[in-house]
Amino acid sequence: MKLFYSPGACSLAVHIALHESGRPFEAVRVNLKDGEQFTPAFLAINPKSKVPAIARDDGSILTECPALLFWVARTSPGAGLLPEDAEGQARAIEWMNFISGSLHNGGFTRISRGERFVGDPAHAPAAIEKAKADTAKFLGIAEEMLGGRDTALASGHSVVDDYLYVLARWVPRADKDLADYPTLKRLHDRVAARPGTQKALAAEGLG
Numbered sequence: 001m002k003l004f005y006s007p008g009a010c011s012l013a014v015h016i017a018l019h020e021s022g023r024p025f026e027a028v029r030v031n032l033k034d035g036e037q038f039t040p041a042f043l044a045i046n047p048k049s050k051v052p053a054i055a056r057d058d059g060s061i062l063t064e065c066p067a068l069l070f071w072v073a074r075t076s077p078g079a080g081l082l083p084e085d086a087e088g089q090a091r092a093i094e095w096m097n098f099i100s101g102s103l104h105n106g107g108f109t110r111i112s113r114g115e116r117f118v119g120d121p122a123h124a125p126a127a128i129e130k131a132k133a134d135t136a137k138f139l140g141i142a143e144e145m146l147g148g149r150d151t152a153l154a155s156g157h158s159v160v161d162d163y164l165y166v167l168a169r170w171v172p173r174a175d176k177d178l179a180d181y182p183t184l185k186r187l188h189d190r191v192a193a194r195p196g197t198q199k200a201l202a203a204e205g206l207g
Contacts, residue, residue, distance in 0.1 A: 107135030
């Protein structure tokens with residue numbers, strides 16, 4: 001099994017989850033800044049030109065961070081990375097859709113790639129400022145959803161926390177301080193201290 005990742009990208013969540021699962025895998029770095037995601041070799045793996053992607057042992061490719069996290073958790077039952085009941089799994093999917101659709105693509109992506117969302121490049125600075133405001137709103141919603149817990153799910157630690165931890169690392173991009181979201185900060189600090197997270201951070205050369 002191979003994980004295709006870029007340091008500090010959302011693929012870090014899957015990298016963490018794989019270490020948490022205890023399963024053997026090879027981590028393959030994709031240099032997004034150099035445009036490696038647009039090369040024929042990578043497009044053969046993921047025509048969406050993004051990470052994460054997993055090449056599984058049967059030769060099939062799986063993409064999209066929520067799907068990968070769900071798959072890692074469901075195929076590693078002994079690791080306890082996802083609740084077994086339908087309600088708990090539905091809440092996990094609810095969280096991951098919010099993280100992916102709102103916080104990530106509706107927020108942080110618009111901050112870092114504002115020019116992609118406007119017809120006139122001159123409008124990009126205003127679009128970025130609007131994206132920062134929207135991201136701050138989404139972070140506030142996440143803080144409320146946590147309900148005072150340092151885990152996204154009431155059942156305890158899950159792959160959702162790994163995902164939310166990565167987005168919490170990005171908070172300064174919205175010109176905010178993680179301390180502005182104390183419950184999210186507690187989740188961040190707890191996940192950061194876990195052995196699986198430490199292994200993934202070390203492998204990606206992150207502090």
